Amino acid sequence: xxPANEHDKWGGQALLLGMDFSLWxxxxxxxxxxxxxxxxxxxxSLGLELEVVAHPYAGVREGEEAPELPRVQGFKPLPKRWVxxxxxxxxxxxxxxxxxxxxxPGVSGQRSYLEAWVYLGMLRLLVKRLARAA
Numbered sequence: 001x002x003p004a005n006e007h008d009k010w011g012g013q014a015l016l017l018g019m020d021f022s023l024w025x026x027x028x029x030x031x032x033x034x035x036x037x038x039x040x041x042x043x044x045s046l047g048l049e050l051e052v053v054a055h056p057y058a059g060v061r062e063g064e065e066a067p068e069l070p071r072v073q074g075f076k077p078l079p080k081r082w083v084x085x086x087x088x089x090x091x092x093x094x095x096x097x098x099x100x101x102x103x104x105p106g107v108s109g110q111r112s113y114l115e116a117w118v119y120l121g122m123l124r125l126l127v128k129r130l131a132r133a134a
Contacts, residue, residue, distance in 0.1 A: 008035030016042055031080040053080050094121040 003011065012032070016039065021027065029049045032039070036052070043050040091097045096117045 008033065009038045012036045012039050013042060016046060016048075021046070031083075051080075090125055091118060091121045094124065097121050 012035075027048070029051060030043060031051050031053050034052060036050070040050045094117070
């Protein structure tokens with residue numbers, strides 16, 4: 001995440017350069033919004049593939065290449081676009097994770113506390129799915 005007052009390209013560049021990829025050795029592909037399209041060169045230099053998931057012709061300026069999606073009328077969900085928001089919605093169904101307090105999770109040992117609740121929330125979701133499938 002980066003601040004909202006920072007352009008996606010510059011925030012994404014800082015994130016990519018600051019990431020420790022040894023923590024996530026299996027990450028090879030990033031699905032990004034249209035604002036991060038300028039990071040393809042940096043991502044490829046880091047050994048990552050960058051796939052831009054955008055609405056057809058969204059934000060295209062003269063001289064730029066348009067996305068390869070056909071024009072559609074009305075609402076059409078885009079692949080991989082809402083995965084993060086969907087996951088946050090699933091976590092929000094747990095009482096301890098239902099509120100967004102915008103606290104800095106890295107302060108005073110709070111990170112491990114929040115991380116534990118996220119693990120418990122996702123574990124609860126998986127156990128419910130396993131019970132339903134059995």
